[in-house]
Amino acid sequence: MARAKACRDCHFLTAETQCPNCKSTNLSTSYTGVVVILRGRHHDDPRKTSYIAERLNIDKPGKYALKVR
Numbered sequence: 001m002a003r004a005k006a007c008r009d010c011h012f013l014t015a016e017t018q019c020p021n022c023k024s025t026n027l028s029t030s031y032t033g034v035v036v037i038l039r040g041r042h043h044d045d046p047r048k049t050s051y052i053a054e055r056l057n058i059d060k061p062g063k064y065a066l067k068v069r
């Protein structure tokens, strides 16, 4: 499996050449840390229940890079 790329705009991790989350093509292979944001029980905004989601401003569940360079 190829190393995933991280979106510089929303930090989403993807193996594609375009971010499926925000449609940006501004991707980086240089990132540190991976966080997985899980879907809330009531499909709530993850920012309500997750400190990390709030800090990274993530509003959809998925795999994200902690820091993108």
Ligand SMILES: [Zn+2]
Pocket: 007, 008, 009, 010, 011, 012, 019, 020, 021, 022, 023, 024
């Ligand atoms: Zn993105």
